[in-house]
Amino acid sequence: MRSHMEQTERIEELRQSALACVRAGEYEEALSIYDQALALADDEDLCELITINKADAMIALERTGPEVQELPRVIMRRRSLRHVYLAAYALQYKYRLENDLKRALFYGQLALRTSDEAGEPSWRRIVLLELGNIYELDSQIATAIGCFEESLAIGEESAENRDKDLSHSYALENLGYCLLLDGKTEEGLARVHEALTMLTDPIGRAEAYIDLCYGYVGAGDFEKARFYGECGLEVARDPRQIRNAHYLLGEACYKSGDAEAADFHFSELAKFYPQFRNLKNLLYAIDLRSMVNLKL
Amino acid sequence: MEQGEYKVGLDTLLKILQCFDLSIGDFFDETSRANSVLDKFRSLSPAAQKEVESFIEFKRSMEGDFDGVEGGEGGGVDA
Numbered sequence: 001m002r003s004h005m006e007q008t009e010r011i012e013e014l015r016q017s018a019l020a021c022v023r024a025g026e027y028e029e030a031l032s033i034y035d036q037a038l039a040l041a042d043d044e045d046l047c048e049l050i051t052i053n054k055a056d057a058m059i060a061l062e063r064t065g066p067e068v069q070e071l072p073r074v075i076m077r078r079r080s081l082r083h084v085y086l087a088a089y090a091l092q093y094k095y096r097l098e099n100d101l102k103r104a105l106f107y108g109q110l111a112l113r114t115s116d117e118a119g120e121p122s123w124r125r126i127v128l129l130e131l132g133n134i135y136e137l138d139s140q141i142a143t144a145i146g147c148f149e150e151s152l153a154i155g156e157e158s159a160e161n162r163d164k165d166l167s168h169s170y171a172l173e174n175l176g177y178c179l180l181l182d183g184k185t186e187e188g189l190a191r192v193h194e195a196l197t198m199l200t201d202p203i204g205r206a207e208a209y210i211d212l213c214y215g216y217v218g219a220g221d222f223e224k225a226r227f228y229g230e231c232g233l234e235v236a237r238d239p240r241q242i243r244n245a246h247y248l249l250g251e252a253c254y255k256s257g258d259a260e261a262a263d264f265h266f267s268e269l270a271k272f273y274p275q276f277r278n279l280k281n282l283l284y285a286i287d288l289r290s291m292v293n294l295k296l
Numbered sequence: 297m298e299q300g301e302y303k304v305g306l307d308t309l310l311k312i313l314q315c316f317d318l319s320i321g322d323f324f325d326e327t328s329r330a331n332s333v334l335d336k337f338r339s340l341s342p343a344a345q346k347e348v349e350s351f352i353e354f355k356r357s358m359e360g361d362f363d364g365v366e367g368g369e370g371g372g373v374d375a
Contacts, residue, residue, distance in 0.1 A: 139302045181303075243306055272307075276314040288309060296305030 008046070011037050015050055022057050030057045048079055052086045059094040068094065075110070081118040085111050085127075092130055101138045108134055125154040129171050136174060136295055141181050148175035169198035177211045177294065180218065189215045206236040206245075213248045214294060222256035225249075243272055244294050250283060 014037040021030035034054035041047045052074060055067040071094075074087040088111035095104035108131045115123035132147030148171050155168050176191030192215065196208040209232030216225035229249040236242045250265035263280070270279045304312075337348060 240305070240307065247306055273310055273314060276310065279310065279314075282313060288306070291303060291309055292306050293303035294306070296303070296308065 007040060008043070011040050011046060011050075014040070015053060018053065018057070022053075022060070027057045027061050030054075031061075045079060048074060048077075048083055049086075052083060052090060056086075056090045056093075059090055059097065062097060081114055085114040085118065085120075085123055088114060089127060089130070092127075092134070096130070096134055096137070099137075101134055104134045105131070105138070121154050122158060125151050125158070126167065128154070129167055132171065132174060132178075133295075136178055137293070139293065141178050145175060145178045145182065148172075148178065166201075166204075169195050170204060173199065173204065173208050173211065174295075176208075177214075180211065180215045181293075185215055185219050189219070202235045202237060203241075206232050206238070206241045208232075209235065210241060210244050210248065210294060213245070213252065214289070217248060217252050217255065217289070220255075222252045225252035226256070226261075239272070240296075243269060247283075247288075247292075251287065251289065254284065 014033050018030040018033035018037065021027070021033065031054060034050055034057065037050050038047065038054070041050060051067050051070050055065075055071050058065055058068050068090075071087040071091050075084050075091075078084055088107045092104045092107035092111060095101070095107060108127060111127040112124065112131065115121075115127055128147045128151035132144045132151060135141070135144035135147060151171050152168065152175065155165070155171070172191050173195035176188045176193075176195060179185075179188030179191060182188075189212065192208050192211050196205065196212070199205050199208055209228045213225045213229035213232060216222070216228060226249060229245055229252055232241065233245040233249065236245055246265045246269040250262050250269060253259075253265060254262035262284075266280045266283045269283070270276065273279055337345060340348065
């Protein structure tokens, strides 16, 4: 029979292995490992931690279940600040995915307060990035800029290796886009360009290219706008990104006097809306950029 | 949103506008017809443009008179 210490070590080993699966995007595998860990755990603290971790993986899969439903109770119990922070963070993520921005902000702010209570700047850095994303989606651009800037500043001060941190490049990219929305075109473009040097995944790169296209259309540099728009279109896989790229490329081509290319891109966009007979006419007549948030 | 205060995703915006597609279509049809008439008018000589303007005034006065007669008759019957 295993000693208590061996058992605890085995459970922690399983938990770490599941966390690695989550980082690799292997969520189903992670869920199965968490179940094994939960079956072995008899300590309430450990059970609660694994429950939060499992709920996190379920949320990423956009699923619900007893573990996800347990998260508000974890917050109420306040067994430890770490658990409160993790549960609040998981819930803000869940509500952001569900586009319930009010609840997402509530839990994000709770996670932020908990990080301060615990005196953990690294927690604060991560949750500020999430809050920045929520404020960005909610069109509260000035507040989003503040969150991204503080998150980046904490990252600069900390001893963590920020070059390897994907969240740092995402924060820069989002900050750049927010600055563009705020009319700070030059500064915004510089931030997005900086992020592009660090982003390696296709979704992140497509996002940066498309934001550059948006920025250069705003700056009236249609040649660069078309260049980056085409780069974005080449790597974009997400329908949202493809639609944004065609729309912005259509605008850039139209504004630069290339009617044929504008027609191509607006026609590609119109394919997403086969019932919308006059979409192309509308796009030629009205510039929609001031009404659009590319991240939504 | 029209003041740029609250922004939505492109997909959402286009789906909202899609609801107004019929009236947008009417708008574009009317606009293109008006533009076409205007283009033809502009291509005429100044003298011909004067004639067209006079003809339009004549048609307007005729339609105005006709409307008046029609309204008057209707009123009479009701009375």
